[in-house]
Amino acid sequence: VLPKHIAIIMDGNGRWAQAKARPRTFGHIKGARVAKSIITACAKKKIEYLTLYAFSTENWLRPANEVVFLMTLLRRYLKKETDTLVRQNIRFQVVGDMNRIPTDILKAIQYATEITKNNTGMTLVFALSYGARQELSLAVQKLAQQVQSGNLLPSEIDESLIQSNLQTYSMPDPDLIIRTSGEQRLSNFFLWQAAYSELYFTDTLWPDFKDFDLDLAIIDFLKRKRRFGKIEEIHENSAH
Ligand code: IPE
Ligand code: IPE
């Protein structure tokens, strides 16, 4: 069956531009265009959840001009594409530390989230200013507060309680995580949620990633045997 939730670590914009002797920003512009195309492709395939890792907590440490440019791209995307999301029946959400997002962008995010919240098609999640360790730290803080206020016993903290205190509480875990650009790491993305995700790495740089490359990733996923620690079910023939 098709993955219910696909998550993509969109990497390689800078190297793509560099290879063309252009500024890194040029790669980000092309990357944003590719993201648009992949969103539409996933919605057409009736993928239920698509998460795009667009900006990590560590990405704040990049030079200020690059950070500002990425925020500008995001602002532009939200302004131009919120209508498209409505039209495509896509439900828009974000995960990440919104405290660090510029106010006007945050407003645009809230607007896009609100106006699409009852859409019944694909859920599109932007991971923005997102770091899995930060998400987990916040979940631990919330649980500690409940313990301190006497509403929770430490022994009651289990996997489902931790899960329900993550920002992704309402989403299924990603079935397939794609990372472009040849790097084979998670870079602080979905550390908890990726426990049993299928990982797919491609050398293709994100600005070169085509709908066809998405098909290749999905075809590869369909060949995987997911065991979740168990052994494969043997369908015994009732002949004996
Ligand atoms: C991914 O491309 C986009 C973001 C992380 C925002 P990069 O900007 O990381 O490009 P490379 O990895 O330097 O080529
Ligand atoms: C991961 O890419 C973050 C996003 C794609 C948004 P990076 O380029 O930041 O990751 P590293 O630094 O190569 O691990």
Ligand code: MG
């Ligand atoms: Mg990178």
